[in-house]
Amino acid sequence: MPENLLGNETVNLLLVNDGQDLAQMEIEQSLSSLYTKWKIEPVVVVGMKANEERLLEYGIAHRPDFKNRGSKAHLHTSFVINELLPFVKKETGININGKKAFAGFSLGGLTAFDIAWHNSAVFDLVGVFSGSFWWRKKDLSDGYTDDDRILHEMVRKTATKPDLKFWLMTGTEDEKADRNQNFIIDSIDDTIDVVKELVSKGYHRPSEVFYYEMVGGKHDVPTWGKAFPKFLEWAFGK
Numbered sequence: 001m002p003e004n005l006l007g008n009e010t011v012n013l014l015l016v017n018d019g020q021d022l023a024q025m026e027i028e029q030s031l032s033s034l035y036t037k038w039k040i041e042p043v044v045v046v047g048m049k050a051n052e053e054r055l056l057e058y059g060i061a062h063r064p065d066f067k068n069r070g071s072k073a074h075l076h077t078s079f080v081i082n083e084l085l086p087f088v089k090k091e092t093g094i095n096i097n098g099k100k101a102f103a104g105f106s107l108g109g110l111t112a113f114d115i116a117w118h119n120s121a122v123f124d125l126v127g128v129f130s131g132s133f134w135w136r137k138k139d140l141s142d143g144y145t146d147d148d149r150i151l152h153e154m155v156r157k158t159a160t161k162p163d164l165k166f167w168l169m170t171g172t173e174d175e176k177a178d179r180n181q182n183f184i185i186d187s188i189d190d191t192i193d194v195v196k197e198l199v200s201k202g203y204h205r206p207s208e209v210f211y212y213e214m215v216g217g218k219h220d221v222p223t224w225g226k227a228f229p230k231f232l233e234w235a236f237g238k
Contacts, residue, residue: 171217
């Protein structure tokens with residue numbers, strides 16, 4: 001929680017999936033440094049720790065993948081909207097009158113995108129670090145095509161254009177896999193294709209969709225920790 005609030009500030013909220021990794025990312029030091037430099041407005045940060053059911057609770061609600069991962073994602077969504085947000089309001093006693101953002105890493109990023117997408121009356125911003133945008137209906141060996149990617153289809157087929165802004169990040173060393181042999185790793189391909197779907201829907205770059213590709217970035221906590229201050233500045237900058 002931000003310190004020394006006078007009561008007349010704009011205070012923002014950030015929910016983060018895989019909150020168990022935030023300490024290793026030195027989130028408090030990042031926030032403190034940004035506050036000291038007057039880079040960001042106050043923000044309450046809530047990290048949700050994932051448990052042994054992470055692969056069931058994270059994903060896209062009511063749209064499990066080909067291995068039935070994500071079969072409890074709708075329960076995580078319900079928890080966030082119906083339990084966590086009222087709890088945060090009661091626990092902090094702070095009037096959160098600014099922006100509300102939802103961020104996550106890997107599968108947690110996919111989940112943050114899904115929850116914000118379907119609750120744009122609640123959230124304003126989405127941050128996805130190395131998002132699992134590969135989330136698919138079919139295994140690669142089962143006649144897979146890119147049309148089997150669930151989130152891309154969800155964006156395409158949503159009739160409305162949710163009032164959101166998106167910050168999407170990948171690292172050039174996120175993985176080695178290259179499904180279509182185009183010499184671009186899948187995580188970058190999948191993320192850029194999400195950007196394309198958003199632009200097709202009418203979102204503008206870079207004001208509404210910001211894509212950050214970190215050279216040398218890996219699919220790990222240290223990489224996401226380095227990228228996190230950039231996201232915080234984008235989301236809550238003065």
